[in-house]
Amino acid sequence: MASVSQQGQFWDRVTEQAQPLDEALRLIESLIPTEAIRDRDVLDAGCGAGDYSAAFGQVGARSVTAFDVSTGSLRLAVGKTPAGRFARASLSELPYRSASFDVIWSWGVLHYVPNAQAAMREIVRVLRPGGVAVVHTLRTGFWSSFEAAGAKLFSAAPSWVEPLVLSGGERIVPLVTRLLTGRRPEEQTSKTVRQKIHERLFVPGEQRTFTLEQLVKGFGPSVETSQAHPPVADLLNRNMSITVVVRKPR
Numbered sequence: 001m002a003s004v005s006q007q008g009q010f011w012d013r014v015t016e017q018a019q020p021l022d023e024a025l026r027l028i029e030s031l032i033p034t035e036a037i038r039d040r041d042v043l044d045a046g047c048g049a050g051d052y053s054a055a056f057g058q059v060g061a062r063s064v065t066a067f068d069v070s071t072g073s074l075r076l077a078v079g080k081t082p083a084g085r086f087a088r089a090s091l092s093e094l095p096y097r098s099a100s101f102d103v104i105w106s107w108g109v110l111h112y113v114p115n116a117q118a119a120m121r122e123i124v125r126v127l128r129p130g131g132v133a134v135v136h137t138l139r140t141g142f143w144s145s146f147e148a149a150g151a152k153l154f155s156a157a158p159s160w161v162e163p164l165v166l167s168g169g170e171r172i173v174p175l176v177t178r179l180l181t182g183r184r185p186e187e188q189t190s191k192t193v194r195q196k197i198h199e200r201l202f203v204p205g206e207q208r209t210f211t212l213e214q215l216v217k218g219f220g221p222s223v224e225t226s227q228a229h230p231p232v233a234d235l236l237n238r239n240m241s242i243t244v245v246v247r248k249p250r
């Protein structure tokens with residue numbers, strides 16, 4: 001598994017090409033009622049370029065706090081939510097007091113964290129009683145194993161391979177996607193094909209995958225963890241991911 005600083009350096013490079021995520025607000029609203037966000041304290045855990053943080057601000061959160069291991073991503077995120085509180089931190093060791101947040105959002109992060117068990121404990125610790133956490137991560141299955149095998153191969157390849165694969169993929173993937181689904185990739189997500197190939201195939205180290213049972217067990221008996229099915233438009237992402245809603249009783 002890659003160290004937290006290797007992850008940070010990799011995502012500093014990915015974020016340089018990041019496009020604004022048009023679907024951020026839609027996904028948040030599909031999973032958390034607006035009234036549970038308005039005037040509440042929100043944590044965006046592994047905020048990347050900060051599109052979800054900004055969307056929480058738009059919905060009317062009282063405060064938006066966010067962290068990531070990538071300083072390049074944080075720089076972009078601060079620009080999108082100037083009133084937010086941003087920090088460089090890892091999901092497995094949070095610099096916040098227990099029971100600090102009403103809403104915690106962690107989209108596409110848990111599978112990169114070296115100590116996922118500690119990360120799940122930290123989410124439960126900083127969530128307030130009555131609060132809700134949404135965690136979207138990689139699901140154990142054929143597609144995620146396929147991607148993990150690709151990432152293992154390409155992330156260890158010599159550095160000249162990366163630009164070749166990115167520019168070749170940029171041409172081939174849209175053709176294959178249209179052939180298989182009848183839709184252009186940009187109809188599925190506002191992320192560019194280049195960014196998706198980069199983050200999926202060149203991410204350093206191993207990515208973990210999770211079953212629902214592992215997530216339920218990982219978050220533990222003090223919370224209620226259930227699976228949710230957000231309208232993720234990106235077909236590959238939908239087939240490889242799992243989303244859970246974690247509720248902490250009052």
Ligand SMILES: C[S@@+](CC[C@H](N)C(=O)[O-])C[C@H]1O[C@@H](n2cnc3c(N)ncnc32)[C@H](O)[C@@H]1O
Nearest residue numbers: 007011046047048069070090091107108109112
């Ligand atoms: C696929 S991106 C998702 C970013 C953002 N949540 C989004 O959906 O736009 C994964 C993010 O996880 C961050 N990350 C990786 N390991 C992390 C860790 N241990 N703690 C916090 N963030 C981490 C990366 O820096 C990157 O920004």
